[in-house]
Amino acid sequence: MIPRPKPERFRLRRTMMFMNAQKPGLIKDAYIYGVDSIMLDLEDAVAENQKDAARFSLYHALKTIDYGDTEVIVRINGLDTPHWQEDIRVCVAGGADGIRIAKCESAQDVLTVEKAVEEAEKEFGVEVGRTLLMAALESPKGILNAYEICAASPRMFGVAISGGDFRKCMQTKPTASGIDMVTARGMMLIAARAAGIQCFDTVFTDLDDMEGFINETKQNKEMGFDGKSLINPKQIRPVHEIFAPTEKEVMQAELMVRAFREAAAQGIGVFTVNGKMVDVAFIPGAERTLRLAKACGMYEGDLV
Amino acid sequence: MIIEKSAVAGTLESSDAQVTVEPAENGIELEISSSVMNQYGRQIKATVLETLDRLDVKNGRVTVVDKGALDCTLKARVECAVFRSCGQSDKNLPWGGAVK
Amino acid sequence: MKNAVGRDIPEFLLKDGREVYQGKNYMDGKYLQKAAPRTRRYEKPQESKIVDSIVDALKQVGAKSGMTFSFHHHLRNGDFVVNMVMQAAIEEMGLDNITIAATSLGEAHDPVAQYIEDGKVVGIQTSGIRGKIGEVVSAGKLKTPAIIRSHGGRPRAIEAGEVHIDIAVVAAPTSDCVGNCRGIGGKSNCGSLGYAMTDAKYADHVIVVTDCLVDFPNMPASVEAIDVDAVVVVDSIGNPKKIASAAARISQNPRDLMMAENVAKVIASTPYFKEGFSFQTGVGGPSLAANLFLEKYMDERGIKMGWAIGGICGPMVEMLKKGKVGKVIDVQDFDLDAVNSINQTPGHYEMSASQYANPANKGAFVNKLDFVVLAALEIDTGFNVNVLTGSDGVLRGAPGGHPDTAAGSKCCIIVTPLVRGRMATVCKNVVTVTTPGDCVDVLVTDYGIAVNPLRPDLIKCLDDAGLPHVTIESLQEKAYSLVGTPDDLEWEDKVVAVLEARDGTILDVVRKIKPLKL
Numbered sequence: 031m032i033p034r035p036k037p038e039r040f041r042l043r044r045t046m047m048f049m050n051a052q053k054p055g056l057i058k059d060a061y062i063y064g065v066d067s068i069m070l071d072l073e074d075a076v077a078e079n080q081k082d083a084a085r086f087s088l089y090h091a092l093k094t095i096d097y098g099d100t101e102v103i104v105r106i107n108g109l110d111t112p113h114w115q116e117d118i119r120v121c122v123a124g125g126a127d128g129i130r131i132a133k134c135e136s137a138q139d140v141l142t143v144e145k146a147v148e149e150a151e152k153e154f155g156v157e158v159g160r161t162l163l164m165a166a167l168e169s170p171k172g173i174l175n176a177y178e179i180c181a182a183s184p185r186m187f188g189v190a191i192s193g194g195d196f197r198k199c200m201q202t203k204p205t206a207s208g209i210d211m212v213t214a215r216g217m218m219l220i221a222a223r224a225a226g227i228q229c230f231d232t233v234f235t236d237l238d239d240m241e242g243f244i245n246e247t248k249q250n251k252e253m254g255f256d257g258k259s260l261i262n263p264k265q266i267r268p269v270h271e272i273f274a275p276t277e278k279e280v281m282q283a284e285l286m287v288r289a290f291r292e293a294a295a296q297g298i299g300v301f302t303v304n305g306k307m308v309d310v311a312f313i314p315g316a317e318r319t320l321r322l323a324k325a326c327g328m329y330e331g332d333l334v
Numbered sequence: 335m336i337i338e339k340s341a342v343a344g345t346l347e348s349s350d351a352q353v354t355v356e357p358a359e360n361g362i363e364l365e366i367s368s369s370v371m372n373q374y375g376r377q378i379k380a381t382v383l384e385t386l387d388r389l390d391v392k393n394g395r396v397t398v399v400d401k402g403a404l405d406c407t408l409k410a411r412v413e414c415a416v417f418r419s420c421g422q423s424d425k426n427l428p429w430g431g432a433v434k
Numbered sequence: 435m436k437n438a439v440g441r442d443i444p445e446f447l448l449k450d451g452r453e454v455y456q457g458k459n460y461m462d463g464k465y466l467q468k469a470a471p472r473t474r475r476y477e478k479p480q481e482s483k484i485v486d487s488i489v490d491a492l493k494q495v496g497a498k499s500g501m502t503f504s505f506h507h508h509l510r511n512g513d514f515v516v517n518m519v520m521q522a523a524i525e526e527m528g529l530d531n532i533t534i535a536a537t538s539l540g541e542a543h544d545p546v547a548q549y550i551e552d553g554k555v556v557g558i559q560t561s562g563i564r565g566k567i568g569e570v571v572s573a574g575k576l577k578t579p580a581i582i583r584s585h586g587g588r589p590r591a592i593e594a595g596e597v598h599i600d601i602a603v604v605a606a607p608t609s610d611c612v613g614n615c616r617g618i619g620g621k622s623n624c625g626s627l628g629y630a631m632t633d634a635k636y637a638d639h640v641i642v643v644t645d646c647l648v649d650f651p652n653m654p655a656s657v658e659a660i661d662v663d664a665v666v667v668v669d670s671i672g673n674p675k676k677i678a679s680a681a682a683r684i685s686q687n688p689r690d691l692m693m694a695e696n697v698a699k700v701i702a703s704t705p706y707f708k709e710g711f712s713f714q715t716g717v718g719g720p721s722l723a724a725n726l727f728l729e730k731y732m733d734e735r736g737i738k739m740g741w742a743i744g745g746i747c748g749p750m751v752e753m754l755k756k757g758k759v760g761k762v763i764d765v766q767d768f769d770l771d772a773v774n775s776i777n778q779t780p781g782h783y784e785m786s787a788s789q790y791a792n793p794a795n796k797g798a799f800v801n802k803l804d805f806v807v808l809a810a811l812e813i814d815t816g817f818n819v820n821v822l823t824g825s826d827g828v829l830r831g832a833p834g835g836h837p838d839t840a841a842g843s844k845c846c847i848i849v850t851p852l853v854r855g856r857m858a859t860v861c862k863n864v865v866t867v868t869t870p871g872d873c874v875d876v877l878v879t880d881y882g883i884a885v886n887p888l889r890p891d892l893i894k895c896l897d898d899a900g901l902p903h904v905t906i907e908s909l910q911e912k913a914y915s916l917v918g919t920p921d922d923l924e925w926e927d928k929v930v931a932v933l934e935a936r937d938g939t940i941l942d943v944v945r946k947i948k949p950l951k952l
Contacts, residue, residue, distance in 0.1 A: 054349075054406055055348070055350075055404065055407070059880070059881070062689075062692070062880050063688060082417070083343050083344070083410070083411075086409075086410035087406075087407065089410070090406035090409055090410045093434070112424075116425045116426075120429055262688065366952055370826070371826070371950050372825075372826045372947065372949060372950050373825055373826065374920060375950040376950070379952050401855075402857070405918060
């Protein structure tokens with residue numbers, strides 16, 4: 031088995047690419063495109079009568095493929111199906127970094143999954159707490175319960191909206207402006223930030239409309255999303271470019287972190303950078319900018 | 335495990351393999367055809383036999399139509415076909431045990 | 435005897451002065467005695483050379499058993515002419531002991547496989563060998579080993595008299611009544627007729643087969659009436675849909691695009707990437723897509739391409755029309771955009787195979803080439819490339835202009851995915867060496883770039899540009915870790931094909947494959 035490091039709850043997740051768990055030929059090198067996370071799908075990509083076969087494929091794909099630094103998440107079937115318990119067992123046994131709970135509507139849903147995950151961790155001798163969770167909100171009820179979902183478990187690293195099902199519930203269609211989902215996106219973002227977890231936007235399904243995709247991604251960044259779910263490798267680069275910090279932001283962040291560390295070493299709490307007063311509250315943001323810059327190849331220093 | 339009834343797993347798509355298992359009495363009868371026979375035929379045979387051995391399948395007719403599947407896919411298809419033949423492919427699978 | 439790429443060449447092939455491959459430019463400076471054809475005088479003025487049928491034409495030029503027939507492959511997989519002529523010669527005239535010397539053969543020529551099995555066709559000389567012909571030759575059914583040459587090696591061999599063409603058959607989209615041929619203006623257009631030109635000049639007899647007779651004179655003629663004995667008009671010389679695709683489209687496959695962008699980055703990192711540089715690329719996914727990214731770098735630097743050569747398709751014609759490239763010199767056309775442009779768009783010219791790639795003339799176009807971007811079926815850790823045999827050992831490819839452009843260019847870039855299905859493209863030993871490693875400079879894969887250690891100057895270029903690269907061994911190891919280490923193929927002693935280096939030495943042989951029985 032390829033040893034995988036313990037998953038990090040808060041890591042860079044600008045891009046999460048869906049892939050059919052049944053296709054090891056494609057999964058084997060998904061990382062070459064530089065995606066941050068891949069999302070192996072047991073749910074919609076797999077026909078109802080192939081759920082069993084997909085788990086065998088997934089298990090070996092998890093055990094044998096070298097994913098490098100790419101995070102490996104599995105989307106399991108909904109809690110209203112007969113599949114999710116075995117899905118969880120195979121994910122944990124195979125050592126997936128995290129599980130995406132489809133159609134999550136309440137904190138109880140998270141707790142139900144968490145309990146099954148913990149049981150599986152014990153069954154398969156996996157460190158309890160290793161397997162991370164994220165929730166997909168696909169209904170109005172899920173959005174209204176977003177905060178309790180986000181705060182339901184220390185395993186939760188993020189929350190995502192799933193546009194297809196949500197729009198069906200709301201009787202809307204995708205719009206260029208994003209007005210159809212702006213409220214839901216906003217509510218989910220506020221809930222995620224309040225709970226201190228990450229927040230991801232839905233997929234953009236029209237692969238030929240790169241302009242629409244780019245506009246939506248720009249809006250995602252402006253709204254404060256951490257990243258976006260993708261369906262094709264060609265969508266990766268635009269997201270990384272849009273989410274990249276500006277050179278000025280990187281320079282400013284570097285100055286701040288450096289000044290803070292020097293000041294801290296001398297026991298000083300408040301200091302100035304370029305004449306502006308800065309305190310410790312600015313530092314996590316600056317460090318995040320530097321990490322992002324490093325991932326984008328814009329920063330080569332050793333502060334992060 | 336005992337092959338109780340015929341079962342199939344996998345497809346004939348490129349990079350996949352279709353594995354059929356059928357009940358039989360005198361040991362393993364294995365038939366392999368592959369688009370990469372000359373270079374990987376021996377490895378395919380070894381992988382299939384190892385997987386059957388791990389599942390403790392002693393008897394059965396096993397037909398593999400390989401379209402250039404990776405080893406991990408071959409294993410998954412053999413395992414799925416065998417578990418399907420016993421009606422046990424849906425739950426409580428021995429991940430990391432007989433399946434590994 | 436082992437040659438310079440480590441291949442064991444059987445002694446029985448090394449007679450009449452034939453040598454094993456010694457490395458690139460080995461023949462430089464040597465003299466060549468050109469072989470002249472023996473041609474019939476048509477002193478008495480003829481109103482027309484049109485005859486009723488292919489059989490009549492064959493009879494007129496004295497077709498006999500044991501002769502060598504040549505064909506060009508401009509009609510690609512749409513060609514009807516090879517099969518028509520072979521049927522006339524073998525089934526209607528009862529000839530046998532025939533050698534087919536074609537510039538390439540493909541699936542369109544599957545019926546020829548039966549003539550090989552029947553022992554009627556006993557020799558094959560070609561660049562490309564695919565489909566059923568590849569299968570029967572691989573199975574050892576051809577009486578003599580097939581001879582595989584590059585597009586430049588073929589005119590060299592013809593001029594040197596190593597191939598003597600008794601009858602050259604020129605499939606012509608248009609011809610006049612005396613045999614002036616062009617590749618355009620008819621109903622089965624193919625554009626350039628570059629591969630037919632040397633054949634027509636060096637064959638004893640030339641028969642033109644056309645499905646569109648035009649008024650005399652059909653000018654400017656690619657094959658000239660002065661070399662033509664007879665003209666046959668048939669219903670159709672080929673399937674236009676398979677001759678030239680509607681338009682070669684640039685791949686949208688993200689893997690191809692990623693590799694193509696890296697190809698462009700490699701090119702832009704070298705000193706050859708400057709105003710007036712020259713370029714050739716293939717029509718495969720990542721090769722063609724390299725055009726797109728190259729244009730971006732050209733715009734950024736404010737430079738233009740001086741000229742491009744090779745098999746030509748729409749995207750290159752588009753660059754010519756936009757003024758991004760000065761001239762396009764064309765030996766073959768791959769799509770209708772290119773077919774409709776040759777000799778029409780200012781700056782778009784036709785050339786012969788010899789002018790394109792022959793190593794033994796006084797300087798072919800490939801010798802002036804800065805960059806060539808090529809594909810590969812396999813490439814090994816010695817940078818040797820195989821574009822002829824599948825990993826299963828069966829003939830199904832074509833050296834084409836690959837070895838010629840690789841040898842002539844200043845920077846030869848191979849672009850290929852690391853694995854295809856379960857096949858490792860980057861491997862320890864290619865099945866057949868078609869392009870020697872000393873002609874290959876850079877390998878671009880989806881898993882990284884490797885530079886031939888023979889080119890420290892290029893390594894420095896990439897380093898200076900901050901373009902990461904790895905050893906080719908590490909790419910090969912990665913490939914094997916993904917798909918498993920392949921078993922070595924097993925061969926019988928029988929040689930089924932001889933692979934000639936472009937200079938006429940022997941680069942490799944293909945033996946009869948021993949299929950694995952479990």
